Each structure stands twice: as structure tokens, then as C-alpha cells.
Amino acid sequence: MSVWDASGIFFEMHNLEVNERPTPRTLVLLYAADLFFRLRWEIMPALEEGRCVVAVPYVETGFAFGSAVGLPSDWIKEVFRFAPKAEQCFCLKKSAAGKLGTATNGFVEFCSAVLNEDLRSKFAAYFEDLERQGACHSI
Numbered sequence: 504m505s506v507w508d509a510s511g512i513f514f515e516m517h518n519l520e521v522n523e524r525p526t527p528r529t530l531v532l533l534y535a536a537d538l539f540f541r542l543r544w545e546i547m548p549a550l551e552e553g554r555c556v557v558a559v560p561y562v563e564t565g566f567a568f569g570s571a572v573g574l575p576s577d578w579i580k581e582v583f584r585f586a587p588k589a590e591q592c593f594c595l596k597k598s599a600a601g602k603l604g605t606a607t608n609g610f611v612e613f614c615s616a617v618l619n620e621d622l623r624s625k626f627a628a629y630f631e632d633l634e635r636q637g638a639c640h641s642i
């Protein structure tokens with residue numbers, strides 16, 4: 504299991520006292536850096552050993568964020584070109600408690616806090632579109 508912020512990039516950003524917020528492009532680049540770390544140190548070694556890997560979240564999260572904030576899709580594809588294509592894509596629609604995540608759970612919530620805008624509904628719409636296209640399955 505490979506989880507978001509394995510590199511600690513976003514953990515280090517919590518409680519920073521700076522006047523400027525990172526831009527959406529900066530957040531995508533930081534997410535890509537974290538994903539590259541996860542690929543190098545967690546995902547690829549496990550795959551090379553023949554194990555199954557669940558990467559929570561993976562490339563589609565970066566695409567969903569870029570879509571939610573209006574970044575060019577060609578630019579986002581270029582940023583994530585280093586990542587191997589996932590065999591399957593799944594989206595967890597609700598937690599076991601039946602509620603969407605709290606404000607500190609993951610990348611979506613982190614970006615919502617940093618940009619001062621709740622992006623969860625835009626992420627959900629992105630993954631619903633993927634599901635309609637058969638490119639992602641909800642669980």
C-alpha cells in the first residue's frame with residue numbers, strides 16, 4: 504500500500520507561516536514529486552518483487568486536481584508522463600462512516616485548505632465522469 508505524502512512534502516508544509524499560498528501549478532508539481540518518491544521507493548520495488556500495489560492516490564488525483572482548478576490538461580499529462588499507467592482505477596465515494604473525508608485527510612483536503620476552496624465536489628464530478636467512461640470504478 505502506497506499512501507499520499509510518503510515523502511513528507513505536504514507534512515512539512517503544514518503550519519508554515521508564509522504570506523503567499525502555493526499556486527495550483529505548484530501543488531501539482533509537489534504532488535508529482537511525492538508520487539515520484541513513492542514510485543521510486545515503494546511502488547516499483549514492490550512490483551519488481553511481483554507484489555500487487557495499491558497506490559492511494561495515484562495519477563488520476565493529479566488530473567482531477569488540475570481539472571478542478573482549470574489547469575491545461577496537456578500540461579498535467581506532461582507533468583505525470585513519468586508514471587506508469589495503472590492497471591485499474593478505483594474511487595472510494597464515501598468513507599466507512601458514510602461521510603466524505605475531514606479537512607485533514609489527504610491531497611484533496613490539503614489543497615482545499617491551501618486554496619481556501621472546498622474542492623471535494625469538483626473531484627467527485629471528475630471521478631464520476633471517469634466512471635461513466637468506464638475508466639474508473641467506484642467502491
